[in-house]
Amino acid sequence: xxxxxxxxxxxxxxxxxxxxxxxxxxxxxxxxxxxxxxxxxxxxxxxxxxxxxxxxxxxxxxxxxxxxxxxxxxxxxxxxxxxxxxxxxxxxxxxxxxxxxxxxxxxxxxxxxxxxxxxxxxxxxxxxxxxxxxxxxxxxxxxxxxxxxxxxxxxxxxxxxxxxxxxxxxxxxxxxxxxxxxxxxxxxxxxxxxxxxxxxxxxxxxxx
Numbered sequence: 001x002x003x004x005x006x007x008x009x010x011x012x013x014x015x016x017x018x019x020x021x022x023x024x025x026x027x028x029x030x031x032x033x034x035x036x037x038x039x040x041x042x043x044x045x046x047x048x049x050x051x052x053x054x055x056x057x058x059x060x061x062x063x064x065x066x067x068x069x070x071x072x073x074x075x076x077x078x079x080x081x082x083x084x085x086x087x088x089x090x091x092x093x094x095x096x097x098x099x100x101x102x103x104x105x106x107x108x109x110x111x112x113x114x115x116x117x118x119x120x121x122x123x124x125x126x127x128x129x130x131x132x133x134x135x136x137x138x139x140x141x142x143x144x145x146x147x148x149x150x151x152x153x154x155x156x157x158x159x160x161x162x163x164x165x166x167x168x169x170x171x172x173x174x175x176x177x178x179x180x181x182x183x184x185x186x187x188x189x190x191x192x193x194x195x196x197x198x199x200x201x202x203x204x205x206x207x208x
């Protein structure tokens with residue numbers, strides 16, 4: 001059996017500088033690899049959370065020391081509005097009288113931590129914390145503490161009203177019957193640091 005020889009067709013061509021050809025081929029490979037890396041860097045960076053993104057999910061400390069009875073303040077957590085309301089003693093007492101007109105008065109749907117699954121949907125009767133996003137289509141309900149206003153009717157005793165499609169919630173964020181919103185307002189995880197400060201996004205179980 002005769003020995004077969006593989007011949008390089010480039011080497012067989014007269015006048016070809018093989019060392020120069022190898023150099024140019026190697027250089028093209030390096031440049032091509034650099035081009036792929038340049039494309040991959042922004043692609044991989046896209047999957048890395050930015051400092052702003054990480055900060056957006058961090059717990060938020062709130063000073064409620066100057067929040068008077070009947071007043072509400074709004075803070076942002078994870079890009080969502082968080083309503084913090086200091087209810088009056090009379091509004092807390094009136095919550096139980098609204099049960100018959102509510103879709104989920106006992107908060108059986110999982111829209112709150114266990115410690116807020118009570119008549120007040122809160123850790124304490126006075127301070128109510130909720131995500132200010134309507135559970136219908138994501139609009140922002142307005143705080144309407146006024147009693148029996150002309151646009152809401154004589155039976156309105158205060159709560160949250162969504163102007164987009166008319167959903168209504170009481171001062172515990174519980175949704176009324178016969179409105180588009182299907183569930184109560186969401187209560188985020190939170191805990192009190194002391195009597196005047198609370199932290200949104202963290203409780204005894206850790207960060208949410």
